[in-house]
Amino acid sequence: MEGLRPIRVAKEDGEEEGQPLSPMARVFHEPNSNIYIIIIMGFKTPINLDVLKINLAQTFLKHPRFPSLQVVDEENGGEMRWVRTELNIDNHVIVPKLDPNMDCPDKFVEDYASNLSNTTISRSMPMWDVHILNVKTSEAESTSILRVCFERVRKG
Structure with missing residues (x-):
């Protein structure tokens, strides 16, 4: 967690007090960490x-973020930048072939969503996708x- 400074919060009497980042906030600052939001x-x-x-x-x-890639700008000291890219929506909308008569569709949807956190999205395209489960x-x-x-x- 090198380089992180405590956030400052005001006390009731106006003085500031340092407070460490929460464990989740620290995860967002870890190098090479990926956080997936699944809705x-x-x-x-x-x-x-x-x-x-x-x-x-x-x-x-x-x-602007959803059709963009996150890239390292070497000319500006390695600063991270968002760069728009051509986006093929068909690469982001995933429709698996499903058996409409499966035994337990509720469990299937739960397992499918859970498995998404164990797979990655290619860094060569904007990092989001939508999965359609017509079951x-x-x-x-x-x-x-x-x-x-x-x-x-x-x-x-």
Whole structure:
């Protein structure tokens, strides 16, 4: 945790007091650490892929980070920078072939989401993907899982 300074918080009397970062905050500062945010959403109807891709392009991809790569800028002392790249949405929308009559779809969705934390997203493309599971569970007709990687790469 070299180079981390304690955050400063104001006491009631106005003085500042140093406070160490929380364990989770420290993880975000560790070199070469990857943090995956996984969001599971259930829907009342099967997911229409064409509509999903159009909506991603019109909303999600307008945010500058989602169509960008994190790269080291050697000309500026190894500073990390976001660089926009061409994005093929089909590389980010994953639709596995599923058996609609599987024995336990709820367990399948839970295991699928859990396994996403054990796999990585290629660093050659923006680090997010959406998984479409058009299988009926006890709570939804279909499920989408959004996975976003927040990566910290060691400089130099």
